[in-house]
Amino acid sequence: MSADGDVKALRRKGRIVVVGASLAGLRAAETLRDQGFTGSLTLVGDEPYEPYDRPPLSKQVLLGLECAEDTALPRTRDIDAEWRLGVAAAGLDRAAKDVRLVNGDTLPYDRLLITTGTKARPWFHPEEAALDGVFVLRTRDDSARLFRKLAAGPRRVLVIGAGFTGSEIASVCRERDVEVTVAERAPAPLVGALGEVVATVAARLQRDHGVDLRCGVSVTALEGDPAGRLRRAHLSDGSAIDVDVAVVCLGALRNTEWLAGSGLAAGPRGVACDAGCRVFDANGIVTDDIYAAGDVARCPHPLFGYQFLSLEHWGNAVEQARIAAHNMLCASTDRRPHLWVPMFWSVQFGVNIKSVGVPTLGDQLVVAQGALDEARFVAVYGYRGRVIAAASFDAGKWLGFYQQQIEAGAPFPPDYALVDRRTDTLQPVDPAFPDPHLPTHEPTVTVTGHSPTERRVQFVAPHA
């Protein structure tokens, strides 16, 4: 049978399993039906809830403007799916082409889409993490629990880690008039995402709003009372703070454990796939029946040197899911690449922070509009003489322009006339990112086998 014949049969009566029932999984399912897929469609989710929207969980929900239960995502169409909610996937057998669930069921598939996303990185010490008052924030339940705690009026909240989630939580605390300490290992909040030049503005915002921001320190221990309630946190500079709530905001871990032993290129950094969302096996060979999308996927982006990017961005989940769904159902000549330009936003201390492109690649930065000391500006990042990214504080309307510049490979620094341009800020400076050459991950693969025909790549668990 020709490849196109297979595709026609697949569209009519194939079996598609989507593991991960959140934003990416839902949008992929809608796209599959939009594109005329009439076969059986199964969505697997480890949480017992229908797909919901996560960004409000660290903002509206914690502010009490909306209930965590009310964040269910709107549907663009009926998807006629079999939902398997509240049951996680436990394994994948590529030879038998089925997904095993934790309750022992198996789901056979002709095409599999992996959208299992990420989970919050837990506090490194399990006993301390179990103290009453220690939280992470990732799910609907996490948000509802933290909201109740904040509403009860804690004396002081400790936010561990000043990335976007941590900074948003600190902002909510101040808005609710709750005392908050933020402990960050880097020299300023958001340094990893935006570099120290811009991060200095974020640090000033926090301090201006009454946050006790402590940078260059890490939390070494959380101490509870005999009843198991959090009482005190110890910092690496030798100081201690009395707190009754600690929110651990140390980033996310990709949900790939269930793929262990499947032979896919899936590890702590995500599921590697090509620009068409087809997953690679551990040897770097592309599969044709397994796809990945959303936070868990890692794929090469032509605009950014074909680097494998894994993006925890709302818009990426939507766009990548649509591309994956389209490509699952079509002949190889009709497949489309995922060329979405990375884009994210955050709201903290009443300021709208947006970014387009990949700031972390930047080797130079100019403030093209506004000024850093007004907290209203656009910072443009250059990489080897090209515009590679832009970040805005309360100036989001300019970012569409910079997206075009990034897509067109425009020269850096920008030399055209700009609105609200301050000549004194147009001198390029080093954006001051942490040194990417410092290792943050252990190697996770090893080559096995003696003769050339036996040589294979095998994943090894990272050292604790």
Next chain:
Amino acid sequence: MRLVVDLNRCQGFAQCAFLAPDVFALHGGEALLFTSRFDEALRDQVEQAAAACPVQAILVDFSDEPTKGAEGRVG
């Protein structure tokens, strides 16, 4: 009824906050907050807001297809 706003697209034009103030509000100079679930009585307002958005960032429910198949809490 449910809605979601693509805040990548949103540029703070605030048309929605004028047309459906019970559902959309600006938080600070240009950041938008919205309530995801709204009352049927506000449907007209929200549809106007969605239509008026210059960047078409507001997605309102098309379908109320029930989600069946929750297996209860695991673990």
